[in-house]
Amino acid sequence: MDDLYREVIIEHYKNPAYRGKLDPHDITFADNNPLCGDHIQIDLRVGDNNIVTDARFDGHGCAISQASADLLIESIIGKPLDEVKKLNKQDVLDLLGIDLGPVRLKCALLSLKVLKAGVYGLGEASDDLVE
Amino acid sequence: MESANFPLFTIILMTLNIQKIRADFPILNREVKPGVQLVYLDSTATSQKPLAVIDAMDSYYRNSNANIHRGVHTLAEEATKLYEDAREKIAKFINAPSARQIIYTRNTTESINLIAYTWARANLKAGDLVILTEMEHHSNLVPWHILQAERGIELEFIPVTDNGLLDLDVYKTLLSRSPRLVSFTHMSNVLGTINPAREMIVMAHAVGAITILDAAQSIPHLKVDVQNLGADFVAFSAHKMCGPTGIGALYGRLELLEAMPPFLGGGDMIKEVKLRSFRTNSLPYKFEAGTPAIAEAIGFGAAVDYLNSIGMDNIAEHEHEITEYALERLEEIPGLKLFGPSADKKGGVAAFTLEGIHPHDVAQILDKDGIAVRAGHHCAQPLHEKFGIPATSRASFYLYSTKNEVDMLIQGIYKVKELFA
Ligand SMILES: Cc1ncc(COP(=O)(O)O)c(C=O)c1O
Numbered sequence: 001m002d003d004l005y006r007e008v009i010i011e012h013y014k015n016p017a018y019r020g021k022l023d024p025h026d027i028t029f030a031d032n033n034p035l036c037g038d039h040i041q042i043d044l045r046v047g048d049n050n051i052v053t054d055a056r057f058d059g060h061g062c063a064i065s066q067a068s069a070d071l072l073i074e075s076i077i078g079k080p081l082d083e084v085k086k087l088n089k090q091d092v093l094d095l096l097g098i099d100l101g102p103v104r105l106k107c108a109l110l111s112l113k114v115l116k117a118g119v120y121g122l123g124e125a126s127d128d129l130v131e
Numbered sequence: 132m133e134s135a136n137f138p139l140f141t142i143i144l145m146t147l148n149i150q151k152i153r154a155d156f157p158i159l160n161r162e163v164k165p166g167v168q169l170v171y172l173d174s175t176a177t178s179q180k181p182l183a184v185i186d187a188m189d190s191y192y193r194n195s196n197a198n199i200h201r202g203v204h205t206l207a208e209e210a211t212k213l214y215e216d217a218r219e220k221i222a223k224f225i226n227a228p229s230a231r232q233i234i235y236t237r238n239t240t241e242s243i244n245l246i247a248y249t250w251a252r253a254n255l256k257a258g259d260l261v262i263l264t265e266m267e268h269h270s271n272l273v274p275w276h277i278l279q280a281e282r283g284i285e286l287e288f289i290p291v292t293d294n295g296l297l298d299l300d301v302y303k304t305l306l307s308r309s310p311r312l313v314s315f316t317h318m319s320n321v322l323g324t325i326n327p328a329r330e331m332i333v334m335a336h337a338v339g340a341i342t343i344l345d346a347a348q349s350i351p352h353l354k355v356d357v358q359n360l361g362a363d364f365v366a367f368s369a370h371k372m373c374g375p376t377g378i379g380a381l382y383g384r385l386e387l388l389e390a391m392p393p394f395l396g397g398g399d400m401i402k403e404v405k406l407r408s409f410r411t412n413s414l415p416y417k418f419e420a421g422t423p424a425i426a427e428a429i430g431f432g433a434a435v436d437y438l439n440s441i442g443m444d445n446i447a448e449h450e451h452e453i454t455e456y457a458l459e460r461l462e463e464i465p466g467l468k469l470f471g472p473s474a475d476k477k478g479g480v481a482a483f484t485l486e487g488i489h490p491h492d493v494a495q496i497l498d499k500d501g502i503a504v505r506a507g508h509h510c511a512q513p514l515h516e517k518f519g520i521p522a523t524s525r526a527s528f529y530l531y532s533t534k535n536e537v538d539m540l541i542q543g544i545y546k547v548k549e550l551f552a
């Protein structure tokens with residue numbers, strides 16, 4: 001019926017492959033979307049050559065925010081941190097395969113914001129990270 | 132015989148009226164996308180505007196636009212008269228003793244902040260107790276948080292019970308601690324709860340406290356008589372009662388308004404200015420610095436005229452009927468949880484959660500069918516925390532809402548469930 005709720009999004013929302021926490025981890029970060037209270041935490045393990053060897057996300061929120069987190073985590077495992085740092089808005093939209101209005105874009109990009117704030121070692125996740 | 136026929140007659144009259152009423156609101160005719168008619172169930176956030184309001188503002192800009200007061204030319208006089216006539220209408224609408232007691236503000240939020248920055252800063256000191264409730268909108272929380280940080284006032288909250296009512300026993304206990312101020316919402320924008328304002332104000336006055344009534348949700352939907360309620364201050368917004376955005380009002384008791392220091396400084400709020408001093412203007416101008424929202428004030432007056440032409444009692448009755456029906460239908464849906472009291476204790480608001488589905492997704496999928504509901508914490512985060520949920524979906528009703536729209540909402544919710552099944 002609608003692109004926004006493509007089966008893949010519903011599937012990743014209902015049965016996420018990468019939901020959970022990593023203990024121990026090398027990097028962890030969490031943030032909220034103040035508009036709707038969505039919450040995402042991301043834990044990473046980083047191996048030799050700065051490669052992401054494992055990653056998980058945890059939290060709660062709408063299908064868009066949780067599915068995009070699951071897809072994002074899937075996409076970064078095995079990648080060097082330098083590449084992760086370069087991910088942007090379009091990369092997430094490509095993973096989701098949908099176009100989003102300004103409000104839902106914030107839901108979709110929350111996980112990327114959290115991820116980048118974590119890998120850059122920032123104290124706070126800012127919107128500039130996901131432009 | 133006659134009295135037995137009467138109720139039937141009024142029901143027929145009312146259903147006829149709704150079609151006529153809907154025709155007054157041009158936007159209700161629009162399609163959200165080709166072939167999909169708008170079903171607007173978000174009036175608690177802001178109401179739609181009838182043509183009469185749009186026309187009043189349009190006509191002001193086309194024919195009478197000028198800055199108000201001081202000017203002696205024809206346009207300035209016309210504009211001033213329209214602006215002040217609107218104030219008179221608003222005063223009558225809530226039965227204020229005089230129009231001098233109606234201060235134009237931008238909205239409810241500014242009205243509450245005005246009291247916090249003037250009355251409260253002149254009267255409250257460290258340790259003074261202010262009573263609020265757990266069901267307040269952020270606009271009746273944050274101004275007091277700011278004052279607490281600045282002054283060290285104390286805040287206490289009347290708890291909300293599981294069925295969405297204020298716990299008046301706890302209120303009584305709190306009152307025994309001699310609060311200086313009690314500020315609370317007349318009607319919750321999430322639960323819909325209509326609080327017993329008169330009783331609560333009488334109780335507050337008995338211990339010498341001043342009261343603020345946040346009437347953002349009540350004045351649009353119920354007959355509110357500020358003298359009967361006995362409130363010291365009443366705050367409300369035009370945009371929730373068929374009027375434009377950018378204008379609201381603060382009603383205050385005369386002695387209080389007269390004793391209060393001014394709010395913003397500048398033109399219009401002064402009687403006289405010297406290089407090193409000023410004297411404040413009389414009421415209501417003392418609190419209205421700078422060129423105000425003139426067209427919006429005129430639109431506010433037109434909104435009051437419009438609501439009067441329908442009749443607040445008729446509006447309340449219609450909304451009650453729709454709400455009762457909506458709650459009944461919503462309750463039938465498996466996995467749907469409603470928040471707030473039963474229909475007899477609330478206004479036209481239905482906030483709910485659907486098991487396993489985030490409110491944002493509910494609202495987004497309903498939007499595909501043109502159904503506009505709101506999702507989130509509705510500027511009442513502490514209330515949602517109390518119920519242990521981050522967000523709700525909220526459908527709300529007004530004078531133009533129909534049972535058919537409720538049916539479409541119900542159908543839409545079943546579609547949402549199917550998609551996530
Ligand atoms: C109960 C209540 N109080 C205050 C407000 C704030 O109104 P405004 O945004 O017009 O200042 C609202 C609006 O949502 C409300 O519902």
